[in-house]
Amino acid sequence: MNLYNIKHPEEQVNFAQAVRQGLGKNQGLFFPENIPHFDDIDELLALPLVERSQKILSALISTEMTESQLAQMVKNAFTFPAPVVKVEDNVYALELFHGPTLAFKDFGGRFMAQALATVRGDGKITILTATSGDTGAAVAHAFYGLENIDVVILYPQGKISPLQEKLFCTLGGNIRTVAIKGDFDDCQALVKQAFDDVELRQTIGLNSANSINISRLLAQVCYYFEAMAQLPKEMRNNVVVSVPSGNFGNLTAGLIAKSLGLPIKRFVASTNVNDTVPRYLRSGNWQPNDTVATLSNAMDVSRPNNWPRVEELFKRNGWALSELHSDAVNDSETEQTLKQMYDKGYLCEPHGAVAYRVLKQDLQEGENGLFLCTAHPAKFKESVERILQLELDLPETLAKHAALPLLSDVMENDFATLRAYLLG
Numbered sequence: 001m002n003l004y005n006i007k008h009p010e011e012q013v014n015f016a017q018a019v020r021q022g023l024g025k026n027q028g029l030f031f032p033e034n035i036p037h038f039d040d041i042d043e044l045l046a047l048p049l050v051e052r053s054q055k056i057l058s059a060l061i062s063t064e065m066t067e068s069q070l071a072q073m074v075k076n077a078f079t080f081p082a083p084v085v086k087v088e089d090n091v092y093a094l095e096l097f098h099g100p101t102l103a104f105k106d107f108g109g110r111f112m113a114q115a116l117a118t119v120r121g122d123g124k125i126t127i128l129t130a131t132s133g134d135t136g137a138a139v140a141h142a143f144y145g146l147e148n149i150d151v152v153i154l155y156p157q158g159k160i161s162p163l164q165e166k167l168f169c170t171l172g173g174n175i176r177t178v179a180i181k182g183d184f185d186d187c188q189a190l191v192k193q194a195f196d197d198v199e200l201r202q203t204i205g206l207n208s209a210n211s212i213n214i215s216r217l218l219a220q221v222c223y224y225f226e227a228m229a230q231l232p233k234e235m236r237n238n239v240v241v242s243v244p245s246g247n248f249g250n251l252t253a254g255l256i257a258k259s260l261g262l263p264i265k266r267f268v269a270s271t272n273v274n275d276t277v278p279r280y281l282r283s284g285n286w287q288p289n290d291t292v293a294t295l296s297n298a299m300d301v302s303r304p305n306n307w308p309r310v311e312e313l314f315k316r317n318g319w320a321l322s323e324l325h326s327d328a329v330n331d332s333e334t335e336q337t338l339k340q341m342y343d344k345g346y347l348c349e350p351h352g353a354v355a356y357r358v359l360k361q362d363l364q365e366g367e368n369g370l371f372l373c374t375a376h377p378a379k380f381k382e383s384v385e386r387i388l389q390l391e392l393d394l395p396e397t398l399a400k401h402a403a404l405p406l407l408s409d410v411m412e413n414d415f416a417t418l419r420a421y422l423l424g
């Protein structure tokens with residue numbers, strides 16, 4: 001698989017280099033030069049998740065590793081299901097929270113750990129990543145205990161849910177966690193600055209596990225196929241998919257699935273009031289506001305990193321950006337929607353509720369809707385219990401980590417301090 005840097009197309013790398021490097025020159029994102037097209041979608045959809053995902057990922061990256069290596073990587077990474085659940089007659093939920101850290105990030109995090117272990121070569125690696133809540137846990141658990149790999153995770157202090165924090169800030173060992181006095185965009189900016197620092201990058205073998213890393217996105221492509229495989233056959237040609245979006249990695253993966261030939265009619269990008277993208281699609285002006293804290297905190301992002309990849313996909317496929325519908329939901333609407341969903345018999349959490357609401361507003365006569373449920377409701381226990389007036393049982397992993405002490409360091413939003421910390 002050959003990839004180019006979107007900012008500097010002359011910079012070209014293969015999959016292994018893209019996985020190791022994360023970002024290209026001048027913080028440019030890597031993008032696949034060619035995306036193959038499957039003509040036999042029905043055959044593909046008839047396969048079980050792991051087997052189908054092996055075929056999809058093999059079509060994308062098998063030139064650089066053997067089929068059996070790749071098959072093993074997928075088998076090791078995708079050890080849990082992604083069920084589609086009917087919420088109402090023409091609206092279905094794709095539940096992506098049945099992995100070890102109860103969020104969709106387990107797909108990408110676990111596959112990336114497998115990919116890196118395969119292509120890493122010699123020497124020490126430091127994974128530096130920023131999280132708005134769920135990436136941290138998925139990456140920490142996927143890399144925990146791996147030899148010669150240090151992981152440093154930055155997150156906005158006080159701006160992720162207490163249980164999200166417990167899940168990854170209690171591990172210790174090769175996982176260090178840092179609460180930054182700032183918001184997620186600040187954390188993301190620090191990671192980018194670190195990547196721009198050539199000396200630092202080389203000294204500690206810097207790598208990123210954010211959705212800027214192509215291996216994570218490619219893994220996520222597979223669950224869009226899984227969703228379609230589980231939908232009733234007669235629905236498959238008219239499906240609109242609503243993606244709860246923050247950094248727009250998940251939407252990028254969906255668009256890659258569509259480029260591969262998956263017959264998704266169109267996508268809806270659903271955000272909270274951090275609405276840079278819906279405003280941009282309406283006005284044509286890219287004007288990020290200050291990031292605001294919301295109930296769907298993992299989407300509190302006003303400078304979405306993956307947006308250039310989204311635009312590149314539209315451009316390369318000759319799709320009009322106007323086909324991408326997008327809208328924002330505020331917290332009181334999110335609360336109201338969670339209650340409505342619960343009344344219909346579906347227990348959700350704020351991110352999924354944002355996706356459901358925008359989907360319902362956007363769905364046209366004759367279309368079928370699918371929305372992505374990106375986290376387990378118990379990860380947002382405090383808000384879900386308050387809004388729905390109920391008590392949630394904690395799944396086993398969460399209960400175990402909830403009882404452990406936090407091990408995080410606290411740091412000013414300052415690159416020099418972070419640099420010294422990484423080198424020390």
Ligand SMILES: Cc1ncc(COP(=O)(O)O)c(C=O)c1O
Nearest residue numbers: 134245246247248249250298374
């Ligand atoms: C629960 C949850 N939903 C949605 C998102 C947004 O996904 P993306 O950043 O890929 O747009 C995140 C990202 O952290 C998340 O953790």
